[in-house]
Amino acid sequence: MPAPDPAQPFWQMEGISKRYGGVTALDNVDFTCRRGRIHAVLGENGAGKSTLIKIMAGVVQPDSGTMRLEGRSVTFAAPVDAMRQGVVSIFQELSLIPDLSVADNLSIVDPPRRFGFIDRAAQRRRAEDLLARVGCDDVHPLELVRNLPLSRRQMVEIAGALGRSPKMLILDEATSALTVADVEKIYEILRRLRGEGLAIVYISHRMHEIAALADDCSVFRNGQHIETFAKGAKTDNEIVELMIGREYRHVFPPKPARNASPEPMLEVEKLSWGDRLTDISLKVDRGEVVGIGGLDGQGQRELLLALFGVLSGVSGTVKVAGQAARLTSPRHAKSPGVGMALIPEDRKTEGLMLPMSVRDNISLAAVEKFTHGLLIDRSAERRAVEDMVQRLAIRAGSADAAVGTLSGGNQQKVVIAKWLMTEARLILLNDPTRGIDVGTKQEIYQLLRRLADAGNAILLYTTDYDELIGCCDRVVMLYDGRIVRELSGNALTERNIVTSALNLPFDAAAEARP
């Protein structure tokens, strides 16, 4: 193999585009990495970072464009193809196999063999070596991965990546679950690997990590590669500036003036759950739409699940309409005394019974309302469903059609209709507009505002910052399972949201004053 030529880019992508349905995730992107450099990739939610590295790792295939590794054109049909070429990725969703031991996992692809069989002793020595390399001597190689805490698993994952003798290492939020001491070890390893001539792509939402590690930074926005610059060439503020500035595509209904004497609907005091949620306190009044913001995976989903009674072992107090509520199951959360509804994240698995009819889906959560004695009153149910279909303008051939045959936007309306049937007064939404068309989005914004105006309270988690700004009266920003800032009124700007999402201090000059 010829010595790496520093002038020759190790990895080159040209004109890469990827669309999911009607949504463009990457738009004609060029991206280049060199050996011996740590290259940070930055961008908001939905900027295209994940799609970029999924393409690099062979998890998804681009619609168009070319990729070159050391000048040779390559295509990856599956993750294993990328690995064979020395492109090794560490993803947020761990790729370890829970019921196998650490040693098995570390040699999952090419185990050391003797006479064609896996050599367990050699495999164990290899595991000990790799664990020692990442400074993880406390993990026993024969322990099952299932029994390790998340931070140890992450270290095992990193050890496994090193064991594949990578030429290029891609880390996607690889430090998110680690302790401070582990992060230091990872820094040290990455710097050493850089010295050995690896190309390293590093995705992190933590600006201080990027400051500590990166040589180059690339900013993505709206599926486009905006700019690449050497670390230190720009201030944090300038980087935030590059990340924001996407065009407003939605029209939002006007927000009403704040109620002078608010009636609280939801009061949460010091809610915690394991190490994922810490001391969350927040309040939502009647008539209010409160947003939950932050980068993906900062505890937003867990917060909604905790309120809806899905998680066990939640501490803290929750009051609904002034009454202390002990939330132990979705069934309890939706009961008339509490009146909560959750529009879940994944409508296909948690929201709908796809093969069942529109009618059955809409009446599912409120079926007790139509039940007299043992039987469901089909005509009362039919009338109520007709009503709801009209109210939300659900476009379905017939209420008897299977929900799976509807478009994504109409499916989402069915989920919302289902929960409106329960006459909930506190509505939690988990990213309700993801993957649906613009027209339906507008209708959902109108609907949320109408529901709030009718005296309900809305708690909305969305990954779309436009929605936080356009739909919400107030926004709480989560970072690492904590509320780091609350934004409202004139302070509810994209700049402030991005700055808070990265947990950066507000620049005195940049802070908007009400």
Next chain:
Amino acid sequence: MRELRMRLAQNYGPLVAFGLFVLIFAVYIGNHPAGLTVAVATTAANKGVLLALVGMAQTLPVLTGGLDLSVGMIFVMCNCIASAMVNGSPLQTATGVAAVLLAGLACGLLNGAIIVYGRLQPIITTLATGAIYYGIALAIRPVPGGEVNEALSDALTNQVFDTVPTTLVLLAAVVIVIWLPFRASALGRGCYAAGSSEPAAYMSGVDINRSKLAAYALCGLLAAVAGLLLTFVTDSGEASAPGGSVYTLNSIAAVVIGGTSLLGGVGGVIGAIFGAFVLRTIGDLLFVFDLPPLWQPLIQGAILLAALSLGAARVLRIRNRLELFG
């Protein structure tokens, strides 16, 4: 010390099955009028090993997160083929044995190919193919009958050195020749990986398809070994649908009692062997206590439930209730 504890914890299922078997078998022998004689042990072994082999077969698809409902029918079909072919001169007999094993392997491969490449669900696929295999069995042997090489039959159903039942030696040989190499191969590892977390296995570049195919193929092969042995024990072949179904269901029970998770990824055939012995000994136990044999299903069911509860303890630790359905 830590290592020993870990190994114990990781083999909890088979150890429980082993302990349960020793306990039940001791009670059985203690109350048997003849005590532990060679004859008593041989009879117990011959019955137990049949189910143990079918249980071993079932373990492999279960490890990958699947299930094989055709295993009992492959067993019956191979019994019928053997009753027609395993006879005559040593060469003819050997050819017959090879044909039976190949037939089982082919059935397993077909199951695997449909499930892996056709992407059909294992349960319904093997329910359908099981009916086909039973049809073949009926075609070969519309009425019970046939015969088998007597010398071989006698050798296999008696003892080695007049002490150890030959079927136990056969079982040990199958474990050593088939299971241990499989467990130590990348193929076997792939089965555990696919059953434990298929997405993670895919992301790690494991060849999931090849592993699953191998699991179903070996399942067919092991069922064929059992079918062959049944022919030697009964000296005839019978296309018995109830017989096949009972073996299928009991094989699943043996797998579960042996600590293998029906979700896949955890367990092994050693547990299934003792699970099968436990199920078989319960029947004998009723006999020595003079209880009506009608009680057998009830007690087997209770044992199965108890074994399942031991395995379900992890549910108590789950903190996100959505994971209960995962």
